Amino acid sequence: MSQNQGITIDKKHHSLQADCENCFALCCVALPFAASADFAIDKEGGKPCPNLQEDFRCSIHKNLRQKGFQGCTVFDCFGAGQKISQVTFNGKDWREAPESAKQMYDAFSIMRQLHEMLWYLNEALSLKAANSIHKEIKLALEETERLTYLSPESILEIDLIAYRSNINELLLKTSELVRSDFRRQDKKSRGNQKKYSRGADLIGAKLKGADLSGANLRGAYMIAADLRNADMRVADLIGADFRDADIRGADLTGSIFLTQVQINAAKGDAATKLPPILIRPGHWSI
Known part of the structure; x- marks a missing residue:
């Protein structure tokens, strides 16, 4: 890199x-949020969540995922x-x-x-x-x-x-x-520009160990994709949907425009390599 x-x-x-x-x-x-895998109930915008206390704290903060409010943790x-x-x-x-x-x-x-x-x-x-x-x-x-x-x-x-x-x-x-x-210094990554592109549909894709380094994955749909041990160094990940994507062992070192929201939505572990500005989520496997 x-x-x-x-x-x-x-x-x-x-x-x-x-x-x-x-x-x-x-x-x-x-x-607002709708009852789904992310939220246990429906709630209108502008209406306080029933779990909100008078001191503006959440009464189930420590058990959000167990109570069906995974979306709040993301x-x-x-x-x-x-x-x-x-x-x-x-x-x-x-x-x-x-x-x-x-x-x-x-x-x-x-x-x-x-x-x-x-x-x-x-x-x-x-x-x-x-x-x-x-x-x-x-x-x-x-x-x-x-x-x-x-x-x-x-x-x-x-x-x-x-x-x-x-x-x-x-x-x-x-x-x-x-x-x-990056491509000038790592010639192996040049082919990735054609194989993967902006807005790519990678929902549920089997990409274990794939070389995605230096790729343009802006807005890519990676929902539930298997990205275990994938090389995603210096990939543009702005807006990519990582919901339930398995990034255990993946290398996202130097990936650009990756946010905490995206990481929170994915499934990673101690072996997942992240940019230093992001925090490893507490719900990830050790």
Whole structure:
């Protein structure tokens, strides 16, 4: 693997991790969910989960999976919850100010997407292979950060579709630069660009030990895929669906735009190699 792919944990990434102690349990109230393998019950958006306590803590937090709420253990707000709670709404919760509750919920949805973009942009800025466009990335990062400090009314006016499209162009350029740099140094990976592609349907695919290094797997459907011991170094995994994917023993070292949400949804073990900015889920096998 190229030394240019190394990613280090920094304060920016730490600030984009959920801090539930400083959030008004927005994910437990604002978001809807339907009874399924991920949730034991139906819940409307804007309605508090019946497991939510007065102190904004979950009464079954330690037993979420056993109680049928696996989806809660997978979700991550990228730190949007505490930003909305403590900054955008100045520490005034939806119980204290019910008249602004809907506005808070709607702003939370937008803030989460802005924070997700910040996560990707921070990672892009840390990749030396994308040095030629670091100035563009930095400008986009600063502008996205600025948007997260707008008033609730202004946040709700953001044209998120158009904004995401512009950010995505930068992330695409970053991906090409990083993966091209990797291919120049690891010629074995060149064939992967044709065999696997963006949005690939790999649901339930048998890919044990497969070489996916340097591949473009943006938005790939990897639900329940067997990826044990697969080589996924420096693969672009932005938006890839890893629900119930078996990544035990897989090597995701240097993979780009991989998030904690994706890792939480997969099945891994102690042998799974992750980028250092991600945390090994507690529910994984040892």
